[in-house]
Each structure stands twice: as structure tokens, then as C-alpha cells.
Amino acid sequence: MKTARSAPQPGKPRLTTSAMIASIAAEGQKTKPAPFGHALVELARSRPDVVGMTADLGKYTDLHIFAKEFPDRYYQMGMAEQLLFGAASGLAAEGFMPFATTYAVFASRRAYDFIHQTIAEEDRNVKIVCALPGLTSGYGPSHQAAEDLALFRAMPNMTVIDPCDAHEIEQLVPAIAAHQGPVYMRLLRGQVPVVLDEYDYRFELGKAKVIRDGKDVLIISSGIMTMRALEAVQVLKNDSVDAAVLHVPTIKPLDAETILHEAGKSGRLVVVAENHTTIGGLGEAIAALLMRSGVHPPFRQIALPDEFLHAGALPTLHDRYGISTAEVVRQIKLWL
Amino acid sequence: METLTNVPKLADRAYNIRRNALRMGEVQGQGYIAQALDISDVLAVAYFHAMRYRPEDPSWEERDRFLLSNGHYAIALYAALIEAGIVPEEELETYGSDESRLPMSGMASYTPGMEMSGGSLGLGLSIAVGMGLGLKRKKSDARVYTLFSDGELDEGSVWEAIQSAGHYKLDNLIGIVDVNNQQADGPSTQVMAFEPLVEKLHAFGWFVQRIDGNDLDAVVAAFDVAKSHPAPKPRMIVADTLMGKGVPFLEQREKNHFIRVEQHEWQLALAALEAGRQA
Numbered sequence: 203m204k205t206a207r208s209a210p211q212p213g214k215p216r217l218t219t220s221a222m223i224a225s226i227a228a229e230g231q232k233t234k235p236a237p238f239g240h241a242l243v244e245l246a247r248s249r250p251d252v253v254g255m256t257a258d259l260g261k262y263t264d265l266h267i268f269a270k271e272f273p274d275r276y277y278q279m280g281m282a283e284q285l286l287f288g289a290a291s292g293l294a295a296e297g298f299m300p301f302a303t304t305y306a307v308f309a310s311r312r313a314y315d316f317i318h319q320t321i322a323e324e325d326r327n328v329k330i331v332c333a334l335p336g337l338t339s340g341y342g343p344s345h346q347a348a349e350d351l352a353l354f355r356a357m358p359n360m361t362v363i364d365p366c367d368a369h370e371i372e373q374l375v376p377a378i379a380a381h382q383g384p385v386y387m388r389l390l391r392g393q394v395p396v397v398l399d400e401y402d403y404r405f406e407l408g409k410a411k412v413i414r415d416g417k418d419v420l421i422i423s424s425g426i427m428t429m430r431a432l433e434a435v436q437v438l439k440n441d442s443v444d445a446a447v448l449h450v451p452t453i454k455p456l457d458a459e460t461i462l463h464e465a466g467k468s469g470r471l472v473v474v475a476e477n478h479t480t481i482g483g484l485g486e487a488i489a490a491l492l493m494r495s496g497v498h499p500p501f502r503q504i505a506l507p508d509e510f511l512h513a514g515a516l517p518t519l520h521d522r523y524g525i526s527t528a529e530v531v532r533q534i535k536l537w538l
Numbered sequence: 539m540e541t542l543t544n545v546p547k548l549a550d551r552a553y554n555i556r557r558n559a560l561r562m563g564e565v566q567g568q569g570y571i572a573q574a575l576d577i578s579d580v581l582a583v584a585y586f587h588a589m590r591y592r593p594e595d596p597s598w599e600e601r602d603r604f605l606l607s608n609g610h611y612a613i614a615l616y617a618a619l620i621e622a623g624i625v626p627e628e629e630l631e632t633y634g635s636d637e638s639r640l641p642m643s644g645m646a647s648y649t650p651g652m653e654m655s656g657g658s659l660g661l662g663l664s665i666a667v668g669m670g671l672g673l674k675r676k677k678s679d680a681r682v683y684t685l686f687s688d689g690e691l692d693e694g695s696v697w698e699a700i701q702s703a704g705h706y707k708l709d710n711l712i713g714i715v716d717v718n719n720q721q722a723d724g725p726s727t728q729v730m731a732f733e734p735l736v737e738k739l740h741a742f743g744w745f746v747q748r749i750d751g752n753d754l755d756a757v758v759a760a761f762d763v764a765k766s767h768p769a770p771k772p773r774m775i776v777a778d779t780l781m782g783k784g785v786p787f788l789e790q791r792e793k794n795h796f797i798r799v800e801q802h803e804w805q806l807a808l809a810a811l812e813a814g815r816q817a
Binding site (some may be wrong): 279284287288289290291293294295296297315319320323324 | 645646647653654655660661663664666667668669670671672675676694695698699701702705
């Protein structure tokens with residue numbers, strides 16, 4: 203049985219837990235507001251079959267932008283995630299393409315069976331778009347979806363996507379709409395960092411892309427960890443470490459060809475960095491791929507530990523659990 | 539599709555559905571046969587009086603949708619789909635076998651005319667809400683029928699769907715809840731008290747009728763009223779039924795979710811069903 207924690211020491215200055223709608227962007231970082239909401243509105247102008255649905259989290263998943271533009275194509279299902287996904291299946295059965303939003307914890311943990319049976323098994327064309335992926339909330343395990351990728355990877359028929367920034371989200375909305383079948387997409391909402399525009403990057407469903415080449419270490423990453431990896435590259439450069447970054451936004455199906463090609467180049471340490479528990483996410487997916495394929499580079503994993511994560515301020519938690527830029531740099535230098 | 543208004547003809551259909559179900563039960567040596575027998579009258583009225591469909595085109599856009607939320611009743615729905623000409627009668631012999639399109643638990647990807655993958659209870663009404671919303675978006679006058687069981691009333695998701703159907707005033711939904719008062723661990727009312735069901739459904743904004751689900755006149759009238767009632771509300775038919783209906787020795791058998799039928803009893807059951815028809 204768990205007991206309550208000891209009271210904190212008085213007088214010490216502390217960061218405070220950010221509000222749920224807070225941005226993950228760093229101070230002064232270039233951002234765009236609500237890229238998903240705006241991209242969906244753009245898509246919906248040419249696709250009358252697109253409808254938006256949510257379970258009382260329209261504002262918190264940027265779907266309110268869509269609701270304002272297309273009020274009659276917006277379905278508020280109340281705080282009922284099982285209903286949300288069952289009804290999304292029904293709308294898809296009638297030929298519509300629902301974008302159904304909630305938090306990642308609720309889709310992956312509360313509504314799993316509904317998504318499994320009514321969407322994945324029936325191969326319904328529902329796009330599941332979920333905010334607060336991995337460790338992007340300081341509210342504690344109730345809102346931290348550290349295991350969402352593992353759960354959705356394990357579901358047949360499901361395409362799983364973990365985008366890095368606003369630039370990528372804008373591109374992937376039309377891309378997943380063009381794909382017939384269920385998709386689980388991790389969402390970054392609010393003021394979302396813009397990072398990949400400087401790297402001449404284009405999102406392609408199912409494709410991993412080398413964002414930056416380097417000879418000493420290959421960082422394979424998805425989601426916000428690609429942003430961290432690119433920041434880490436700059437710091438490592440000062441220590442004469444030349445790091446490459448391979449961005450893998452499509453977690454399933456995995457781009458085995460590109461990953462094997464890059465990981466198979468000799469002489470580089472391979473580090474998989476993910477905003478997810480060590481269990482069942484990108485790291486283990488790639489480890490298994492390498493083992494099955496007989497490609498055996500030195501391999502390390504940067505990921506969240508297999509434990510219930512603390513509540514608190516995100517910068518503190520990202521440092522504590524090893525996914526801040528400083529921690530990425532520190533761990534890589536330790537392994538080189 | 540034949541629309542019957544004549545109760546004796548509907549009784550013939552109900553008899554054929556029961557017989558098809560017993561023949562499938564015999565193939566597999568088991569099955570939720572008592573439930574199939576209790577719901578056959580409702581299915582006969584649904585498929586031969588109330589619903590609009592084309593047997594040769596199960597995904598015809600203008601068809602009424604029928605969702606089997608209680609996927610373990612698949613044996614009953616297959617019996618009705620065979621009788622309706624949607625599934626060929628010869629496939630009856632394959633029920634529950636390898637490669638069959640008629641698995642023990644109903645799945646949309648296996649069977650023509652099966653609109654959802656049930657089995658995990660409490661899914662159907664949520665899908666129905668989405669279909670109801672979708673049909674209204676398309677300005678279709680097709681209806682969504684959803685059959686579910688009294689045991690499913692224990693599932694919270696059922697009430698999420700019931701609440702939202704009331705909220706959206708989905709008058710194109712017709713729910714049928716089979717109250718046979720039996721679920722896996724015992725009588726449904728004892729496993730988890732669900733009464734007063736009619737009052738609860740009223741409070742959630744539904745138009746509700748409660749009938750004897752084995753009285754064909756009452757079932758016909760209930761479907762007619764459910765279709766024609768002007769209230770902008772979803773409609774529920776609470777059908778009290780008798781497990782094993784039509785086969786007296788099964789009606790009297792100690793009530794169990796999964797009734798044991800010995801190998802030699804299938805022929806006896808078919809004979810008893812036939813005898814009851816002539817009586």
C-alpha cells in the first residue's frame with residue numbers, strides 16, 4: 203500500500219506545475235498556434251466527409267478551431283470516451299471520416315477495447331488524435347500517457363504516428379486523411395514549436411527521414427524527442443561529437459528499410475530517444491528489428507522509466523526522467 | 539424482402555428461425571440456443587415486418603441497419619439472415635467451424651448482413667449513435683435497430699450511449715433490449731438490479747414500450763409504434779422473453795446462460811418445436 207509523501211522542505215524555491223493547456227515550447231522558441239486545428243479546417247474545406255468529434259476536450263485538443271468554422275460538422279460527445287470511439291466507428295460506417303480527439307491516456311487506457319473492436323477490428327476510417335502524449339503534463343499518471351505507443355502498436359490495423367512539431371502536424375493531417383484506415387496520432391497543441399522547417403523536411407506516412415547526418419552517433423527519435431535530439435546535436439558539436447538524427451514519426455508501420463540502412467552503417471553508436479516508457483515503444487520496436495535482421499550496432503535507449511511518474515513542473519520532470527536536452531547530451535557522452 | 543403483416547405468416551418465419559438455430563446448435567453441439575429461441579419472434583418481426591433491406595445486396599445504402607450488440611446471439615441472427623435469404627441455407631452446416639462465415643460470436647468482417655463486431659458487450663448502442671448521426675447528416679430515412687441484452691445494462695458504456703441518443707434526439711434509433719433475466723453468473727436482476735428500466739429510459743429521454751417479446755401481436759404493434767411515433771426521441775422496446783421459447787423441455791430446464799443440450803436432445807428439440815407449431 204502506498205502512503206502519502208513527506209512534506210517538502212520549507213523555503214526552497216520551486217517551479218510550479220504548468221496548466222494543462224500550457225505549451226511545451228521553450229522560452230523564446232518559434233511557435234505556431236493550434237496547427238492541428240487549422241490544418242483540419244483547411245482539409246475539411248475540400249473534404250466534406252470530415253467530421254470532428256471530442257469527449258469534452260475540444261478546447262484542449264485544438265478542435266475548437268474546427269468547431270467554430272464548421273459547427274454542424276462537430277459532435278460533442280460529452281465526457282464519455284467509450285461512446286466517443288464507438289460513435290466514431292458508426293459515423294465512419296456511414297461514410298464519414300471522423301477526427302476524434304481526447305487525451306492520450308483516455309484513448310489508450312479507458313477506451314482501448316472500443317477502439318480495438320469497433321474501429322481497428324472493423325477497419326473503420328477513424329483518425330484518433332490525442333493530446334498530452336508521453337510526459338507532456340505535470341499532473342501525474344492520470345494525465346501522463348507513457349504507454350500509449352506500446353498499446354496502439356499492439357493493435358492490428360492501427361497506424362501510429364508521433365509528430366515532432368507544428369510544421370509536421372500541418373503536413374500529416376492531409377496525409378493521414380489520404381490513408382484509408384484507422385490512425386492513432388499523438389497531438390501537440392496550443393503554441394507548438396516549429397523546428398523542422400529549417401531542415402527542408404517533408405512528412406511522408408511510413409517514412410523515416412535523416413534530418414541531419416553525423417559520424418559518431420545516430421540518434422533515432424520520434425515526437426518531441428527529435429526536437430531534443432536536434433538541440434543535443436548542437437551541444438555535442440562543442441565537444442566534437444558529430445551526431446546524426448533519424449526522425450521516425452510513423453511508429454507503425456516502421457520504416458524498416460531506412461532504419462536498417464542507417465543503423466547498419468558501421469562505427470556509430472545507436473541511441474533511440476522517445477517520449478514513452480522503455481517498454482514497447484520505438485526503442486524496443488527498433489531493437490527487435492535490428493536483432494531480427496542481424497544488424498548489431500552498440501545500442502542504447504533514452505526513454506521514460508517503467509514506473510508511475512511524478513507530478514510537478516515539466517522541465518523538472520524531463521530532467522529527472524532523462525528526456526531534457528541536457529540529459530540527452532549527458533547520457534550520450536557517457537555512452538561514447 | 540417480404541413485408542408480412544399477417545401474424546400466422548410471421549409465426550411461420552419465427553418457427554423457421556428457431557429451427558435454423560437448433561440445426562446450427564446440433565452442428566456445433568453447443569451454442570446460446572436458449573437465447574436464440576427467446577429472441578426468434580423479435581427477429582421474425584424485424585426481418586419480415588419492420589425492416590427495409592435487399593437480401594441480394596446486404597450493404598444497400600438505403601437499408602435499415604441492424605446491430606447485434608450481444609454478439610453471442612449470433613446463432614439467432616444467422617438463423618434470421620438465412621431465413622431472410624441474406625446467408626445461403628447450406629452455410630448453416632458450417633456454423634462455428636474452421637473457415638466458416640458464421641463464427642460463434644458475430645463479426646462484421648465475416649458475415650453478410652452482420653453490421654458490427656460484437657462479443658465484447660456494451661458496444662452496440664455507441665456505434666448506433668454514430669450511425670444515427672451519420673444517417674441524419676446524409677438526410678437518409680434509414681433506421682438503426684440495435685439488439686442488446688439485459689446483462690449489458692451493467693455496462694457503463696450502454697448508459698453513455700443512451701444518454702447521448704437522448705441528447706441528440708436520435709429518432710432514427712430503435713433499441714431492443716432482450717430481458718430474459720439471465721446472464722453469465724445468474725438472473726440479471728440479481729447480478730445487478732436494473733429495474734425500474736422503463737422509468738430509467740424515460741428519464742434519459744427515450745420513448746419506451748415494454749412488451750411480451752414472445753407475443754407476436756405485441757411485437758408487431760411495438761415495432762409499428764416505434765417507427766411511427768412522432769416524438770423526436772430515440773425509441774426503446776423492452777422485450778420480456780422466455781429462454782428456450784418454443785421447446786418446452788428447454789423452457790423448463792434450470793435456467794443457465796449456457797444451456798446444456800445433450801447430443802440426442804437436438805432431434806428431440808426439433809421434434810418438440812414442430813409439435814408446438816402444430817398444436
